[in-house]
Amino acid sequence: MSDILRTEYSDQFDQLRKNRMIVSFHKYGPVKSNYGEHLVSAIDNLEKRLELYKQTGNTEYLLDVANFAMIEYMYPQHEKAHFKGTDSKDSPGLGSMTYRDIEKL
Template sequence: MEKDFNEILETEYCEEFDEIRKKMMIMSYFKYGLAKDNYEKYKSINAIENIKKRLEKYEETKNTEFLADVANFAMLEFMFPSIEGAKYTPTDSGACELQGFSINEIRDYDKF
């Protein structure tokens, strides 16, 4: 099953989601000021707590706008980590449990 990256991304990625996030980041620039100031210089906004709050709001309201907020706050935490020593380290799938079962796991289970 040979597929190139673009074929895979057709079903595994959402360009619309990225466009929504980008527009929200531009609006935030005017509404809140430079991200670098808010998250690095003054540390006046807590991205992690905002991720938690927006995820709760999504569960409460079912408004997917909050998921775009979650993604943007996650990106801001990635850009300006609030946790000392934070770094990007690629891991394998066993580093954090997946809640639920993937279709591949179910198919493999059915083989037994």
């Protein structure tokens, strides 16, 4: 498993993301107070940061996207929010031919 995670996961991404959560706590206050009480929308902020990433290429915005996704998971504001594990038939897939598809040719 650790062999797979060496190439399929970024600990640096996680650490940089966590650092930004700590700074945000001091800058804006507790997540629960801002999002749990519905003062701020995590999805709106996620979408803004994703758009900024598309415009600028600054990968710091991707850290923000991940943090806002996590916040929505922690304090969902979507009226139908729930967790249900999905299999391949419910997944949208990757949208193009993948390495595994090519292997099967």
